[in-house]
Amino acid sequence: MQSSSQGLAPTAAAALERGLACNLDDVIMTVGLSKTFPGGIRAVESLNLTVAAGEIFGLLGPNGAGKTTTVGMLSTRVIPTAGEACVGGVDIVAEPALAKQAIGVVAQSNTLDRSLTVWENLYFHCRYFGADKAAARARADELLAQFHLADRARADVATLSGGMAQRLMVARGIAHRPHILFLDEPTAGLDPQSRLALWEILHGLHGEGLTVLLTTHYMEEADQLCDRVAIMDHGRILALDTPRGLKASVGADTIARVATTGDPAAFAAALAAGLGDGARTETGDGAVTVFLKGADGVVPRIVALADAGGFAITDLSVSEPTLETVFIALTGKELRE
Amino acid sequence: MSAVADHLATRRAMGFRPSRGASLAAFWALLLRDLRVLRKTIVVFAIRTVMQPLLLVFVFTYVFPKIGQGVGGSSSSEAAFSTLLMAGVVGTSMIFQGVQAVALPLVQEFGYTREIEDRVMAPLPVWGVAVEKIAAGAVQALIAGLVVFPLAAVIPATPVHLHVHWLFLLTIAPIAAVLSAALGLTMGTRVKPQQVPLLFAIVVLPITFLGAVYYPWASLAPIRWLQIVVLVNPLVYMCEGFRLALTSGVVHMPIWAIYAGMIAFTVVLSWVGIDGFRRRVLS
Numbered sequence: 001m002q003s004s005s006q007g008l009a010p011t012a013a014a015a016l017e018r019g020l021a022c023n024l025d026d027v028i029m030t031v032g033l034s035k036t037f038p039g040g041i042r043a044v045e046s047l048n049l050t051v052a053a054g055e056i057f058g059l060l061g062p063n064g065a066g067k068t069t070t071v072g073m074l075s076t077r078v079i080p081t082a083g084e085a086c087v088g089g090v091d092i093v094a095e096p097a098l099a100k101q102a103i104g105v106v107a108q109s110n111t112l113d114r115s116l117t118v119w120e121n122l123y124f125h126c127r128y129f130g131a132d133k134a135a136a137r138a139r140a141d142e143l144l145a146q147f148h149l150a151d152r153a154r155a156d157v158a159t160l161s162g163g164m165a166q167r168l169m170v171a172r173g174i175a176h177r178p179h180i181l182f183l184d185e186p187t188a189g190l191d192p193q194s195r196l197a198l199w200e201i202l203h204g205l206h207g208e209g210l211t212v213l214l215t216t217h218y219m220e221e222a223d224q225l226c227d228r229v230a231i232m233d234h235g236r237i238l239a240l241d242t243p244r245g246l247k248a249s250v251g252a253d254t255i256a257r258v259a260t261t262g263d264p265a266a267f268a269a270a271l272a273a274g275l276g277d278g279a280r281t282e283t284g285d286g287a288v289t290v291f292l293k294g295a296d297g298v299v300p301r302i303v304a305l306a307d308a309g310g311f312a313i314t315d316l317s318v319s320e321p322t323l324e325t326v327f328i329a330l331t332g333k334e335l336r337e
Numbered sequence: 338m339s340a341v342a343d344h345l346a347t348r349r350a351m352g353f354r355p356s357r358g359a360s361l362a363a364f365w366a367l368l369l370r371d372l373r374v375l376r377k378t379i380v381v382f383a384i385r386t387v388m389q390p391l392l393l394v395f396v397f398t399y400v401f402p403k404i405g406q407g408v409g410g411s412s413s414s415e416a417a418f419s420t421l422l423m424a425g426v427v428g429t430s431m432i433f434q435g436v437q438a439v440a441l442p443l444v445q446e447f448g449y450t451r452e453i454e455d456r457v458m459a460p461l462p463v464w465g466v467a468v469e470k471i472a473a474g475a476v477q478a479l480i481a482g483l484v485v486f487p488l489a490a491v492i493p494a495t496p497v498h499l500h501v502h503w504l505f506l507l508t509i510a511p512i513a514a515v516l517s518a519a520l521g522l523t524m525g526t527r528v529k530p531q532q533v534p535l536l537f538a539i540v541v542l543p544i545t546f547l548g549a550v551y552y553p554w555a556s557l558a559p560i561r562w563l564q565i566v567v568l569v570n571p572l573v574y575m576c577e578g579f580r581l582a583l584t585s586g587v588v589h590m591p592i593w594a595i596y597a598g599m600i601a602f603t604v605v606l607s608w609v610g611i612d613g614f615r616r617r618v619l620s
Contacts, residue, residue: 024347037620077454078620089351098356100460111455114445115374124373127366128459130359172455179351 022086027053027180027211028074032083035069043069045235046083051213051228053179056206058226059215060323062333066235067215068108071182074213075105088179101129104173104181108188110165112157118168119144119153122175129176143171147201163194170201174210181205183214187221199225219323231327238330247321250329252280252291256298256318259287260311267311274305287315360461364469367459371473382477383484386434390426390485391492397422397551398493419493421587424579425550428513430485432548432572435478435517436524436541439470443525444533447617457618467522467614471607474518475511482510500585505592509578509599516571516603522610526617548572553580555588571606574598 023029028051035044044066051057059067072078074087076096085092088102113121122143126136144150147167152160160168166186173181183202187195202212202225216222222229223243230240239246260267268281268288280291292298298318306313328334354362375382398419446453457466490497524536547567549557554577557564567573578599580589589595 024351072620075458077457077618088353089348090353095356097360097460097462097465098353100458101353101359103458105455105458107451107454109450111450111452113370113452113455115377115442116370120373124366124370127369128363130354130362130460177352 022089022091024089025053026050026086026089027055028057028085028087028213030074030083030085033070033073033080033085034082035066035073035078036081043235044073047237049230049237049240051180051211053211054206054209055227056202056212056214056225058222058229059213059232060217060219060222060229060327061215061232062217064234065232067232068184069235070232071105071184071213071215075103075182076100101176102179104176104178106166106169106173106181106183106186108184110169112160112165112168112172114157116157117153118149118155118157118160121157121168122172125172125175131176139175143175147171161194162190163197166190166194166198167201170198174205178210180211180213183212185215185217187216187218195221219327223323229323231323231330233327233331239326243323246323246326250291250321250325252278252293252321254292254295254298254318255321255325256290256292256302256316257287258290258302258306258313259315260306260313262309262311264288267306267309270305270309270311271302274308275301291321354460356460360465363459363461364465364472367456367466367469368473368476371469372476375473375477382434382480385437386430386481386484387488389433390430390488393426393429394422394489394492398495402494417587419495420498420584421553421580422493422551423489423497423499424583424587425548425576426489427482427485427579427583428572428576429545429548429550431478431482431510431513432517432520432544432575433541434481435474435514436521436537438477439474439518439521440525440533440536443470443522444530447525447530453618463615463618464611466618467526467611468607470522470614471515471518471610474521475514478514478517479510482514498585499583502582505578505582509575509582509595512596512599512603513575513578516575516599516606519603519606519610520571523606523613526610526613544570544572549576553577553588554590568598571599571602574602 028049030047030049033044033047033049034042036042047070059065059070061067069078073080074085074092076092076099080093087099090099090102092099113124116124119140122140123136126139127133131139141150144153147170149164149168149171152164157165157168170181170183170186173183186202187198190198199221202214206212214221214225226243228240228242229246230237231246232238239249241249258267258271264283264286268283271288271290272279272281275290275292278293282289282291290302295318299316302316303313324334443453446456457463459466490499524540525533528536547563548570549567549572554564554567554573557567574590574595577590578595580587581592581595590598
């Protein structure tokens with residue numbers, strides 16, 4: 001962990017000479033990144049990711065999918081058991097202290113410094129990252145204004161509401177102008193209003209060119225905020241694309257869910273035969289789900305087919321595919337179970 | 338090496354600061370943060386620091402002689418007792434405050450919200466954050482020693498015969514301070530956060546009661562086994578060291594043994610504490 005006067009650790013010099021390509025254009029790059037915890041729990045398996053500058057990248061998956069471990073590795077707190085990763089062009093294993101200069105983190109829990117005031121949290125954070133007194137003061141003031149916390153500057157952080165604490169954590173995360181901001185489940189436990197406010201903030205930061213990697217198990221969040229989304233489950237990436245691309249991968253633009261009296265399997269067969277080639281059916285929970293291309297006239301056609309087969313419809317809904325649909329298609333289970 | 342040079346140039350252009358400079362700046366800022374917190378809680382700190390030695394000195398060296406229940410009997414040995422207790426009180430206060438200053442905040446930082454995860458994102462190696470904890474604790478231990486010093490000199494009913502050996506004092510005091518904080522880091526990282534307060538009962542109390550505070554180590558000779566057992570207590574070396582540094586004519590351990598004991602405990606406890614810190618923070 002000794003660094004040379006040039007600021008490059010000997011291990012990193014060796015890594016460079018080994019030919020590890022930390023591409024400086026990719027803000028995040030991982031190759032075969034894996035983490036097996038003691039006891040053999042494989043939290044992340046062979047993750048290959050590239051996140052470009054200015055992207056909002058989402059890791060979407062249920063609890064236990066390996067999202068937090070991934071963020072932990074990329075922010076140097078979890079040591080990978082295999083593979084390599086670069087953040088901001090720096091090898092996170094060889095030079096964690098240097099990599100931290102490029103990283104801002106908003107953790108899942110409230111990690112604000114409870115011995116300090118709101119303002120001091122920002123001020124000292126800037127000082128940790130090398131700002132002098134005047135610069136740290138100015139930045140703390142600026143951020144408090146930007147995040148609408150100026151009237152709470154001298155407050156104890158324990159007195160902040162959940163939404164305010166979260167805003168302060170984001171403000172602190174970007175205070176040192178990192179290349180990338182990690183947000184681990186940033187809206188979990190927030191009320192809807194605070195969630196929307198946070199989304200707005202993230203849109204704003206995106207507009208300023210900040211790269212953001214966020215984890216979430218809310219598919220709306222991934223859909224609304226992210227340029228690209230990786231769907232994770234059991235430590236692996238199952239699919240990676242833009243939200244639009246992921247939804248298109250379902251192979252349908254209309255999804256109808258029909259509950260009827262009678263045998264769902266028989267009704268599914270009737271629908272598949274009656275709706276023609278493009279339609280695919282699934283049964284589950286006593287209902288039939290139909291994936292179709294083209295929404296025109298779907299409802300009357302389904303009703304007609306039900307009547308013809310002697311099924312009485314008890315419930316019918318038509319929707320577009322969501323990331324939830326994609327997740328169910330990939331894993332056979334729902335995101336929030 | 339030109340590839341390396343290119344890489345470094347690009348990094349500078351991207352706004353990276355050299356690791357060493359950034360680490361030192363972060364270290365210093367963490368220390369400033371701890372001192373700010375100390376300043377905010379100075380009243381609590383003062384009470385915590387002063388109460389124990391105040392009572393100790395008051396009862397043993399003021400009340401006892403006044404009521405004729407002198408420790409040692411004759412007035413000349415009472416005076417000697419006040420003098421030798423002075424070193425013990427300084428040593429006890431330092432170890433008590435050094436341990437508290439490091440171990441207690443760790444209970445909160447390692448607690449269920451894991452505040453520590455933010456502190457370790459500062460751009461320095463994780464072991465650097467641990468070293469900063471020791472440094473901040475050492476500063477508080479030194480302040481505690483300084484605060485207690487006048488108490489132990491002024492309150493006793495019998496005269497305290499101070500004889501300061503500056504060379505010894507200026508070396509023993511900083512080592513004692515670091516040793517105390519390193520013990521705090523070891524305690525704070527090697528047991529579960531919620532068990533730390535328990536440690537005060539099962540570690541700190543025995544250390545202070547059997548730390549050659551009230552008597553010179555040499556006078557334990559009649560209880561040979563105890564004299565040997567207490568050698569595992571770092572406070573023994575600290576108190577003997579302060580006896581060496583502050584008094585004349587009071588028997589103390591050989592100088593080499595005092596320094597060797599203090600330095601050995603400092604090195605071992607620092608290593609165990611820093612390693613424990615890394616294990617708690619990294620996974």
